[in-house]
Amino acid sequence: MLSLPSSLADMLGARSGEAMELNDRYLNPQLGRIVRTLGFDREWVRGEGAHLIDAEGTRYLDLLSGYGTFAVGRNHPDIIAELHGLLDAHTANLPQLGVSLLPGALAEALVARAPERIAAMVPANTGTEAVEGAIKLARAATGRSRILHAEHAFHGLTLGSLSLNGDENFRDGFGPFLPDCAAVPFGDLEALRGELAREDVAALIVEPIQGKGVNIPPDGYLPAAQAACRKYGALFVCDEVQTGLGRTGRFFALEHWGLDPDIICVAKALSGGFVPIGGVLVSAAVRDRVFDGMERGVRHGSTVGGNDFAAVAGLATLRVIEREGLVARAAELGELLLSLTRPLVDRYEIVRDVRGMGLMWAIELGAPTGGRRRAVWSAIERAQTGLAAQLLVVPLFARHQIFIQVAGHRMNVVKALPALVVEESEIHRFAAALEDVVADADRMGGAVTRLGWDLARGSARALRR
Ligand code: PLP
Secondary structure, three states, X not given: OOOXXXXXHHHHHHOOOOHHHHHHHHOOHHHHHHHHHOOXXXXXXXXXXXXXXXXXXXXXXXXXXXXXXXXXXXOOHHHHHHHHHHHHHOOOOOOOOXXXXXXXXXXXXXXXXXXXXXXXXXXXXXXXXXXXXXXXXXXXXXXXXXXXXXXXXXXXXXXXXXXXXXXXXXXXXXXXXOOOEEEEOOOOHHXXXXXXXXXXXXXXXXXXXXXXXXXXXXXXXXXXXXXXHHHOOOEEEEEOOOXXXXXXXXXXXXXXXXXXXXXXXXXXXXXXXXXXXXXXXXXXXXXXXXXXXXXXXXXXXXXXXXXXXXXXXXXXXXXXXXHOOHHHHHHHHHHHHHHHHOOHHHHOOOEEEEEEEOOEEEEEEOOOOOHHHHHHHHHHHHHOOOHHHHHHHHHHHHHHOEXXXXXXXXXXXXXXXXXXOXXXXXXXXXXXXXXXXXXXXXXXXXXXXXXXXXXXXXXOOOOOO
């Protein structure tokens, strides 16, 4: 039998450089193909704030932030200190038939920062688990089964959350899905009212700003959607897994519209990126209707939900967000980023839109008109819809050491979720680098065309997530 490494130090030393080989053999070789195709196959050895550092010591500006998880920056020392403190404290973690202090304190802190209606937390461990919880709680609290979600929504990849996702790239092969789930166009109030009027809807579950595409709802849509839910007896659920904890320049994105949901899902950034975490924040009415007697007191939950590590990391993360003023910082730096990058819409034909709220930002591309440039663009897009966006992503990484991603399948949208601790100078650096690669892609010169062909050849089916 293969002998185990004797310690973490031994593992990080003796086997450094083996990550890709181990991934390809034992984890996900298709992910390895994607990473190699994009030229992202660096040996990452350290994370620091808004940066990732490779084995050669090169520092990359990380605009993925682990899909938004490292909002307070990677390896924040204050959270590390709190986790060390917890390890040393030998707490009575997870008594199960008993209660402990720390998860209650985290719930108290989140409830205090949530809108009026929210009164309690049902712990979870991930974003998708929080959404699964929201589906179950909404059904049990209303006695209804239908769940509405927005087109192009993303709520996670377990079966319930996937039932609220219209993207075939994720769904194909995994059906049948949860019955009684229906999509409504994001921003279309009449379509929503039509569905709600049947009076069989348990909940509308919606991201205040959609992660796939960074779609911002039309003004007035979310408050009207909330009011329509109330009118027809459905719960209004905000999935703040990506938008929450300061990302959009408010603690919760729902604050931009003064919303007061029945349920809020949180996860990702809440533990500073150290510990899996999730939570379903609920109104007292939802909690009391679901857990409505002693015999129903443990009808939803999970073995390690509400563990001390997640709770301590969560509390420490909230403290960092407040002490460092990260919510206001996200708002200010987001404004700066928009002011620097919006002019690209007028300067370059391929730039169709630049949008964002706080530090959730996106640039959308479209085909150039006429001539050779359009022919090249179309050929790249024929190989795979949405591939042209990689003409920005790949050179941003290779030429500018900026790590960024496309915002979803088959869409020419590039998205940035910087750590909220990112320096102002890095926002300027990103804006300048972006203009450099946009100008190149707009010209569609020889190097860009060659990159397009290489990507089309190498990635036709691999560029998934
Ligand atoms: N909800 C939203 C809005 C998300 O963006 C995500 C993940 O990207 C999820 C839910 C699922 O979270 P997790 O990947 O932790 O399951």
